[in-house]
Ligand SMILES: Nc1ncnc2c1ncn2[C@@H]1O[C@H](COP(=O)(O)OP(=O)(O)O)[C@@H](O)[C@H]1O
């Protein structure tokens with residue numbers, strides 16, 4: 001095929017790409033990269049008041065998604081655009097523009113130049129409970145807004161929480177890759193979320209809705225105050241059991257100086273029964289958040305946080321996400337049916353025991369936990385906590401379609417495909 005034919009066969013929206021000058025890579029996700037770019041919006045467009053402007057240009061973060069990586073599941077990207085369109089809140093990342101080429105989708109977001117939440121905390125000096133309360137207030141304001149607009153995010157976790165600017169408290173919720181519109185009393189059954197952050201009703205496929213975001217917010221709060229996540233089992237079955245039991249431990253070494261209010265707040269959110277969790281609006285009224293401003297002489301939590309948390313490994317491969325998905329599906333079956341039975345170890349080997357062939361960084365664990373074996377698992381869990389179980393349209397949506405659930409329930413049958421096909425496709429993505 002000649003060059004002209006190739007250009008001629010680009011989708012209509014491809015011409016929008018000319019308005020972008022691409023710059024450095026900001027992050028890597030499951031389906032491609034996020035790159036900073038300088039965008040010259042077409043005349044007569046909205047004013048983008050909150051955008052980061054340089055001259056006549058707007059600095060944006062462009063999520064570049066390889067269509068091949070979606071394995072025919074192109075609707076997933078349209079869903080991400082659909083969910084974000086029309087949203088306007090200081091704690092929700094804004095989508096400015098989107099277009100596609102033959103091979104890729106491009107989603108242009110408001111640039112969050114302050115970076116990921118935990119990276120910023122790891123790089124700053126003092127960090128107190130008051131600071132944590134500010135972070136969680138922003139997070140809950142964003143969640144409240146989403147829930148008011150009938151959207152469940154489903155992937156609330158540290159790497160999806162970004163600071164708008166390096167020297168600002170303004171935090172935005174990003175990554176609407178598996179977010180969903182949901183009607184009142186509607187229940188989703190797909191297995192979607194991130195191990196360690198996902199609520200038990202998700203793992204058990206019992207049907208879930210808005211309360212999953214409150215659970216995840218509770219996990220983020222816990223992790224924010226100590227640097228390790230509360231549910232750290234390395235085996236899938238064990239992790240599900242831990243979440244189901246929702247047993248929280250506040251190890252003295254890192255929690256002795258943390259207030260009872262903070263612990264009560266975490267306990268309120270990490271409730272195994274979704275009906276027992278507060279709504280985002282109720283959580284915002286919790287004493288811990290309301291009294292945060294009054295607190296003085298607060299203990300510096302940053303030392304413990306830094307000892308326990310290191311920047312995530314950026315796994316370039318999606319393989320492990322898929323492995324995790326499968327294992328969770330299998331383990332969930334067991335947990336629902338025969339709770340307490342011993343799972344076969346081959347099925348339930350945790351994903352992090354199979355390092356990806358394209359592992360982005362080293363195995364180094366810098367940890368203060370060597371002397372504290374009770375917390376040793378946290379270190380291993382860290383490897384896995386950044387994976388999102390993205391069934392996307394896999395069996396999940398066809399499931400929901402069958403049950404008439406979700407706005408996406410109307411999607412065509414062409415996306416019905418099983419995990420094996422996706423797996424085969426992902427194998428091709430290794431490079
Ligand atoms: N608007 C943004 N501004 C700055 N960085 C971003 C922005 N959106 C995403 N990133 C970076 O790219 C990473 C991946 O983006 P995300 O939307 O979470 O993709 P994925 O769905 O693949 O996880 C984020 O964790 C973050 O580091």
Ligand SMILES: [Mg+2]
Pocket residue numbers: 029159160175
């Ligand atoms: Mg993400």
